[in-house]
Every structure is written in structure tokens, then in C-alpha cells.
Amino acid sequence: MCYVSFICLISLSLNLFLIGINFLMMDYVLFIEWDIISLNSVSVVMTFLFDWMSLIFMSFVLLISSLVIFYSTEYMEEDININRFILLVLMFVLSMMLLIISPNLISILLGWDGLGLVSYCLVIYFQNVKSYNAGMLTALSNRIGDVALLLSIAWMLNYGSWNYVFYLDMMYNSFEMMLIGVLVGLAGMTKSAQIPFSSWLPAAMAAPTPVSALVHSSTLVTAGVYLLIRFNLLLMDNWYSGVLLLLSGLTMFMAGLGANFEYDLKKIIALSTLSQLGLMMSILSMGFFKLAFFHLLTHALFKALLFMCAGSIIHNMNNSQDIRLMGGLSYHMPLTSSCLNVANLALCGMPFLAGFYSKDMILEAVSLSYINSFSFFLFFFSTGLTVCYSFRLVYYTMTGELNCSSLHMLSDEGWIMLKGMLGLLFMSIVGGSMLNWLIFPIPLIICLPYYLKLLTLFVCFLGGMLGYLISDVSLYFFNKSLTLYFFSFFFGSMWFMPHISTYGIINYFLWLGYSANKSFDHGWSEYMGGQMLYYSLMNFSKVNQLIQNNNLKIYLLTFVLWLIILVSFIFI
Structure with missing residues (x-):
């Protein structure tokens, strides 16, 4: 797979370089619009801009990526996932190609986000x-x-x-x-x-x-x-x-x-x-x-x-x-x-x-x-x-x-x-x-x-x-x-920028989360909310248990109370 990718990329690079030189000499710009889908009055159009700048830059990207893939065949030869690595590199190059030839902010964003996502996958490789x-x-x-x-x-x-x-x-x-x-x-x-x-x-x-x-x-x-x-x-x-x-x-x-x-x-x-x-x-x-x-x-x-x-x-x-x-x-x-x-x-x-x-x-x-x-x-x-x-x-x-x-x-x-x-x-x-x-x-x-x-x-x-x-x-x-x-x-630490970009940003929010957790979840809301409900239910269950354990005495007592209330209502 590595050698096939290398040969394809380097041949494409040489062709694009020659076309780019031709465009540069002739002062020629090619603008292509591809109508992907047209539904009622809405059409989704993909646009590409080919001029000497985009073509020469693409040829250089493809040349370097082809040599890097060729170099990787030996550098990464002991890696069992080398095919996955080569595919990630090819996706990376494809995202860059899309960004280079796009005169449209939407397609630029696709290439831009493709670079960001694949670079994340490569950095955590x-x-x-x-x-x-x-x-x-x-x-x-x-x-x-x-x-x-x-x-x-x-x-x-x-x-x-x-x-x-x-x-x-x-x-x-x-x-x-x-x-x-x-x-x-x-x-x-x-x-x-x-x-x-x-x-x-x-x-x-x-x-x-x-x-x-x-x-x-x-x-x-x-x-x-x-x-x-x-x-x-x-x-x-x-x-x-x-x-x-x-x-x-x-x-x-x-x-x-x-x-x-x-x-x-x-x-x-x-x-x-x-x-x-x-x-x-x-x-x-x-x-x-x-x-x-x-x-x-x-x-x-x-x-x-x-x-x-x-x-x-x-x-x-x-x-x-x-x-x-x-x-x-x-x-x-x-x-x-x-x-x-x-x-x-x-x-x-x-x-x-x-x-x-x-x-x-x-x-x-x-x-x-x-x-x-x-x-x-x-x-x-x-x-x-x-x-x-x-x-x-x-x-x-x-x-x-x-x-x-x-x-x-x-x-x-x-x-x-x-x-x-x-x-x-x-x-x-x-x-x-x-x-x-x-x-x-x-x-x-x-x-x-x-x-x-x-x-x-x-x-x-x-x-x-x-x-x-x-x-x-x-x-x-x-x-x-x-x-x-x-x-x-x-x-040597780039004017403390790595520290500011990591600890400097997250420390305040972590402290804020800790304070909120301490004050709300483990503080008055816990005391007035979950814990209070827990203690109230526990006390009610104790009373209920007391009633059930002494049911005859409680029954007679409630009967006497009922009679007292009844008699009091009659005489009133």
C-alpha cells in the first residue's frame, strides 16, 4: 500500500507542477463549478479554483507527502497498524487539497476541519x-x-x-x-x-x-x-x-x-x-x-x-x-x-x-x-x-x-x-x-x-x-x-504560554466547579434537599414501625380516643 501511494502521489505531483508552470506562464485561471444536486429552486454547487498558486502548492504538498510515505515504510515498519497510519496521512493530504483549491468558505471549512480532526488522530497515534x-x-x-x-x-x-x-x-x-x-x-x-x-x-x-x-x-x-x-x-x-x-x-x-x-x-x-x-x-x-x-x-x-x-x-x-x-x-x-x-x-x-x-x-x-x-x-x-x-x-x-x-x-x-x-x-x-x-x-x-x-x-x-x-x-x-x-x-518555556494555555485557563473553572460542588451539592442544597428528605422519611418509617410493633395496644388506644371524640361530638 505504501509503494502504491508513493507512486501515485509523486506522478500526480509532477503533473500538477507542469500544469502550474503552464498556468503561471499563460496567466491562466480555471474556475470550475460542479452542480452536485438541484432540487426545485435550490442547487448545491461545489466550486474549485485552479490557478498557478494552488497548482504549484498542491504539487509541493504531494511531493513531500509521497516522500514522507516512502520514508515511513522503513521508519514505521515495526508498527502493526502501518496501513491505518498511511490511510490517516492520505486523509490528511486530501483535506489539504480540498482547502487549497476552494474559493468557497463552506468547502474551505470542510478541508479546515478535516485537517483538525485527522491531525488529532495523528497526534494521539x-x-x-x-x-x-x-x-x-x-x-x-x-x-x-x-x-x-x-x-x-x-x-x-x-x-x-x-x-x-x-x-x-x-x-x-x-x-x-x-x-x-x-x-x-x-x-x-x-x-x-x-x-x-x-x-x-x-x-x-x-x-x-x-x-x-x-x-x-x-x-x-x-x-x-x-x-x-x-x-x-x-x-x-x-x-x-x-x-x-x-x-x-x-x-x-x-x-x-x-x-x-x-x-x-x-x-x-x-x-x-x-x-x-x-x-x-x-x-x-x-x-x-x-x-x-x-x-x-x-x-x-x-x-x-x-x-x-x-x-x-x-x-x-x-x-x-x-x-x-x-x-x-x-x-x-x-x-x-x-x-x-x-x-x-x-x-x-x-x-x-x-x-x-x-x-x-x-x-x-x-x-x-x-x-x-x-x-x-x-x-x-x-x-x-x-x-x-x-x-x-x-x-x-x-x-x-x-x-x-x-x-x-x-x-x-x-x-x-x-x-x-x-x-x-x-x-x-x-x-x-x-x-x-x-x-x-x-x-x-x-x-x-x-x-x-x-x-x-x-x-x-x-x-x-x-x-x-x-x-x-x-x-x-x-x-x-x-x-x-x-x-x-x-x-525556554515560550514565555510561559504552554502553562497559560493549559493550567492558566482550566484552573479558574476547576475552582469554580469545586466551589459550586461544595456549596450546592455538598452544602445547603444537600442539607435542605436530599439529606433532609432522607431524614424525614427515616423518622416517618420509625413511627410506622413503632405502630406496627405494638398494634394491639395502639388499636385499643385509638378505639378509646375514637369513643372520646364521638362522645364529645354527641354532647356538643
Whole structure:
């Protein structure tokens, strides 16, 4: 089943990519309406929108999912439920396809909820307490976005149809459309895990690693960004774009800072995803939707490769994810280490790799734009933090001696996993330049002062040096100083957001339920209600029992009383 799925998906991906290039060159858009059922004057119509954006994005989703399924054949080979796993992944991809090609809010909600439901099933796949908690946090965080989409569907009733593409150009100044834009923006923020909804994304690492590679590259977390790219006209020149720029910039900064204090391999890569999502959202809120889409595609390639390399390392390290127990992997797993380093360098924006073309253009567009100094600082400082945690990861995993037990089975012999990784390795190297030439056929000339032009390069070099140098001494200093330990705990716990999202929300309601239970059920209502009824019935039954135990004496006594009453009535 795995191989059949792989062949079908990769052939479909190549076909869609070629059709997408054709649509891009011809500036062609295909809008299909399928009349599902027509009853009296009511017709249920399914609409599909095929343009270069949806076709190329679908081809990338299918390419990554095909390689992830191929990779899973070896990674999950000992799982007895592997067919169920592959079916869940295929349902996940199908929901994403529906979301990508939908110009209609109803069908978008179907794909959106499909992603939420199947992601819950995948996060709880290993069926332990940690997975259940992570799945519940993921599902409930995403429900906020689902409710926002439902409300936007209700507000679209002010127009003649739920096909939002008909109304974006003309109605974007109206109050109703502005409100729909805010609600869709809220939905996009929850799905793409922007502050204050960020805590679910690292928690979703409880899912199997191939699922993480799929979720964090091109499907679940990018759905919010893609939806906002479609609604980009509603983000232009209003107060909401400023709010989104601030929140996404803070998300980028928070995730980059948190990744420098994290020791879980998968969580470091998850926080880097969060940082890149903040970058996409912030550049989107400034109006550069094509740049956001460009970075969405290039990021999908190297992030899927990063997770697949991490999965291979975890697999060989006997399911250990702590980077402090690794080291010297470049000697034992040279091919996997090479793939990991290429993906890391693409993430950092190493010239002529996939990430360079999108990140460098985004930072130069930011430098050229009318933007405040705080947002400018967040953009460039977060870029430095990205390089910092990437080189810290290289320091802990690649250099030095192996820190785990001397009896180990580290090797590059998982050829099926390696073939899946090598496919993405090729795309991580050439994908950025290829997409750059396709999406921007006319070169964008961004004229900047000399030092501003070199600022990105300087920030990257400084971040890399700091990441490599402080890795050795950070643990010692943070253990010695209580203040530094508090800061490391604060930054490492994503500014306490996981605690606020769980205990911070439920504690008050649990206390309220406890107080109500104590006051009502176990308090005066119990005393005046159930307990009082119980004691009253018990006393009545005692009297009744007394009567039945002494029936002759009671009978004679009642006879005498009856005679007295009768005589008294006669004489009266």
C-alpha cells in the first residue's frame, strides 16, 4: 500500500507542477463549478479554483507527502497498524487539497476541519498520556479558528454567495468584509500558531516523526498562511495588518529565542517552524503576499528534510531525542549528517540554497519598506537567532565525541529512509532558484545603502558565531546563576504560554466547579434537599414501625380516643 501511494502521489505531483508552470506562464485561471444536486429552486454547487498558486502548492504538498510515505515504510515498519497510519496521512493530504483549491468558505471549512480532526488522530497515534494531552491541546486551540470561520460564513450571508473571490475586489472597504477579514485572520493565526495560540505547535511533536515532517512543512501549519494569502486584499492598509505584524514579529522572536534554550531535537525544529511561520505572516501583513508564498514553498522543502533527518537520528539513537546525548554523528552517520547540514544551512539562508532566495528577498523588502524600528529589529534579530540555534544544533549533534552509551548501532544503512531524504536534498538545493525564476521572471531590483545591504549577512555571521561559541558554556552559567536560570526557564518555556494555555485557563473553572460542588451539592442544597428528605422519611418509617410493633395496644388506644371524640361530638 505504501509503494502504491508513493507512486501515485509523486506522478500526480509532477503533473500538477507542469500544469502550474503552464498556468503561471499563460496567466491562466480555471474556475470550475460542479452542480452536485438541484432540487426545485435550490442547487448545491461545489466550486474549485485552479490557478498557478494552488497548482504549484498542491504539487509541493504531494511531493513531500509521497516522500514522507516512502520514508515511513522503513521508519514505521515495526508498527502493526502501518496501513491505518498511511490511510490517516492520505486523509490528511486530501483535506489539504480540498482547502487549497476552494474559493468557497463552506468547502474551505470542510478541508479546515478535516485537517483538525485527522491531525488529532495523528497526534494521539502512540496512545499514551503525553500524546492525549498534546492532541487535546492541538484540537481545542484549533477549534477557536474553526469557530471564527463559522462566524465569517455567517457574515458572508450579507452577500449573494459564499464564494469570497467574487467580493474581495469590490467590497473590501465595507464593514462586513472587514469583519470577515478579521475573523479569517483569527482563524489563520490559530492554525499557524501565532501568539497567543503558539503552545500547541511544539506539543504536536508527540506525533510520529514522519507526521511531523508533513505537518510542519506543507500541510497543517501552512494552511493559515495560505488562507491569508488568498484573503490578502483584506489585510491592506487597515488596523488589523498592524496588529498581525506585531504579533507575528513577536512569534518569530519568541520561537527563535526559545529554540536556543531547548534540548529536545524535535522541539528545536518545531520552534524553528514557528519562527518561519512568524516570518511569513509578518511579510504577508506588510502586503508582500507573493514573497510569503515563495517562502512558504521553499520552507516546506528544507523543513521536511530537517524532520526526516531528525527522525533517522532518533531511530538510530534508540528513540532518544536529547541533543546532549548525541555528538560525533558526522563520523557515524555521514550521509544523514550531510542532509541535516544542508537543510540547516538552507534554513539559515546560506547563499544559493533554497532558503536564501526567499529569506534574503524578504529582509531586503523589509529594509526598503515603510516600517517602524521595533518591527525592523524583530526581523533582523530573529534572523540572527535562527542561525544561532542552527549552529548550536550542529555543535551538539555533529561535533565532539558520541555522548550516549558505548554500545550503539549508529549507521546509514536505512536505504529507504535515505532515498526519501535524498529526494528532498536535491529540492532543498535547487528548489529556491527554480521557484525564484518562475515566480519572479523579471528580477526585482532592491536598491539599498551599502551597510543595510550587508546587514543580513552580518547578522547571520554574528548569530552563527554566537550559537557555536555559547553552546559550551551556557549550561554551566545557567546552572550557577539563579537569575539566568529563571530567564532560561522563561525563554525556554515560550514565555510561559504552554502553562497559560493549559493550567492558566482550566484552573479558574476547576475552582469554580469545586466551589459550586461544595456549596450546592455538598452544602445547603444537600442539607435542605436530599439529606433532609432522607431524614424525614427515616423518622416517618420509625413511627410506622413503632405502630406496627405494638398494634394491639395502639388499636385499643385509638378505639378509646375514637369513643372520646364521638362522645364529645354527641354532647356538643
